[in-house]
Amino acid sequence: MKRTRAILAAIGAPAIVAVGLAVAPTAANAAYTCGSGQVCLYKDINYTNTVRVFSGSISDFQFANYSNGTNMNDSVSSIINNSGTTFQGWYDNNDGGIRAVVGAGARIPDMTKNVPVFFGGEFLGGQNFNDVMSSARLG
Numbered sequence: 557m558k559r560t561r562a563i564l565a566a567i568g569a570p571a572i573v574a575v576g577l578a579v580a581p582t583a584a585n586a587a588y589t590c591g592s593g594q595v596c597l598y599k600d601i602n603y604t605n606t607v608r609v610f611s612g613s614i615s616d617f618q619f620a621n622y623s624n625g626t627n628m629n630d631s632v633s634s635i636i637n638n639s640g641t642t643f644q645g646w647y648d649n650n651d652g653g654i655r656a657v658v659g660a661g662a663r664i665p666d667m668t669k670n671v672p673v674f675f676g677g678e679f680l681g682g683q684n685f686n687d688v689m690s691s692a693r694l695g
């Protein structure tokens with residue numbers, strides 16, 4: 557009997573751990589609600605997964621992280637701009653290459669399509685700008 561109880565206890569403990577793990581990712585993946593005045597860059601479309609609340613400028617996303625610590629380079633997939641300033645994000649580091657623009661108060665739920673893109677002063681239309689952004693600034 558003693559031996560049987562010990563085996564059941566050993567089986568029971570991992571089961572409880574598994575339940576805990578099943579719940580934790582749900583909470584971790586809960587979408588961040590972008591606050592008033594904030595600019596929020598999300599790793600996935602529809603404002604999901606981890607987020608970076610953006611201010612000022614970042615010259616190279618290779619050296620910038622989201623709130624969960626993962627690197628931002630070539631990964632932004634949706635943006636909310638609740639600020640009063642235009643957001644600009646570039647294909648290359650140091651404000652290089654083609655540029656996506658998210659106006660003051662605008663948002664882009666899915667950067668695989670219809671992202672206003674410019675090269676210099678030339679408007680290139682609505683484009684796929686998913687998972688490519690490497691530098692950005694407000695203004």
Ligand SMILES: [Ca+2]
Nearest residue numbers: 599631632633
């Ligand atoms: Ca992404």
